[in-house]
Amino acid sequence: MEIPMIYYIVLSLVMFFAGVYGFITRKNMLMMLISIELMLNAVDINFAVFNRFLFPGQMEGMVFAIFAIAIAAAETAIAIAIIINIFRHIRNIDADNLDDMKY
Amino acid sequence: MELLPLAQQVLFYLLAIVIVVCSILAVTTRRILRAATYLLFVLLSTAGIYFMLDYTFLGSVQIAVYAGGILVLFVFSILLTSHPGESCEKSSLTKRILGIVAALTGAAVCAYALFTYQWPAVDLIETGEHPIKALGHALIGMDKFQYLLPFEAVSVLLLACIIGAILIARKR
Numbered sequence: 001m002e003i004p005m006i007y008y009i010v011l012s013l014v015m016f017f018a019g020v021y022g023f024i025t026r027k028n029m030l031m032m033l034i035s036i037e038l039m040l041n042a043v044d045i046n047f048a049v050f051n052r053f054l055f056p057g058q059m060e061g062m063v064f065a066i067f068a069i070a071i072a073a074a075e076t077a078i079a080i081a082i083i084i085n086i087f088r089h090i091r092n093i094d095a096d097n098l099d100d101m102k103y
Numbered sequence: 104m105e106l107l108p109l110a111q112q113v114l115f116y117l118l119a120i121v122i123v124v125c126s127i128l129a130v131t132t133r134r135i136l137r138a139a140t141y142l143l144f145v146l147l148s149t150a151g152i153y154f155m156l157d158y159t160f161l162g163s164v165q166i167a168v169y170a171g172g173i174l175v176l177f178v179f180s181i182l183l184t185s186h187p188g189e190s191c192e193k194s195s196l197t198k199r200i201l202g203i204v205a206a207l208t209g210a211a212v213c214a215y216a217l218f219t220y221q222w223p224a225v226d227l228i229e230t231g232e233h234p235i236k237a238l239g240h241a242l243i244g245m246d247k248f249q250y251l252l253p254f255e256a257v258s259v260l261l262l263a264c265i266i267g268a269i270l271i272a273r274k275r
């Protein structure tokens with residue numbers, strides 16, 4: 001453990017805010033989903049790092065990282081099913097065009 | 104992982120460079136398939152970080168579920184919804200400025216909180232890798248620090264997700 005904890009956290013900080021930037025700027029819904037995956041991944045790194053450096057004898061962070069990965073997989077599968085269904089209806093997956101249900 | 108200190112540092116900086124560069128490229132490139140490829144590199148390097156921290160099981164789950172499963176889903180849906188080689192239109196300037204401002208403000212606030220917080224001093228006992236048996240008992244036990252209920256909730260969630268995905272995406 002020669003590398004201090006803060007290095008890992010700064011790494012996941014950069015990854016998380018790259019995800020935030022992508023989520024705000026992108027119009028394509030698949031790109032927004034990729035940004036969400038980046039953010040979730042950064043949070044998983046934080047779980048593992050806090051577990052390893054602050055509570056080395058326990059395994060709560062690891063267990064919750066595994067739960068987070070499982071839930072992220074479920075969320076992505078559902079989101080991609082919805083996106084493909086939307087594409088089938090309006091031939092387009094830009095978030096700006098999704099106002100059919102508004103009126 | 105038992106590594107020499109120098110080798111550990113070299114490995115960490117290599118993984119860190121790959122993660123930072125590829126995650127920024129993934130959100131700025133205009134080809135969507137390339138974004139998925141950069142995401143693959145980020146996920147694999149994250150698995151490398153887990154291996155460095157002695158969480159080999161977590162790293163293998165990361166490779167199997169994220170890099171193996173979710174990435175394939177992404178690539179399939181990208182190929183289904185866009186023509187290969189087509190790049191998405193540029194996002195507007197105001198949106199990009201808004202994104203940069205939001206990301207930099209958030210990062211600054213978080214970095215300030217991180218660097219001013221007094222981390223509790225923990226004596227770093229070298230625990231090595233957690234035995235996989237202990238992890239299994241923690242996942243399906245009912246005592247304190249054991250997680251049978253969330254485990255079963257996740258299994259029901261995955262079942263609901265399978266049924267929901269089939270229902271939503273099937274052809275009418």
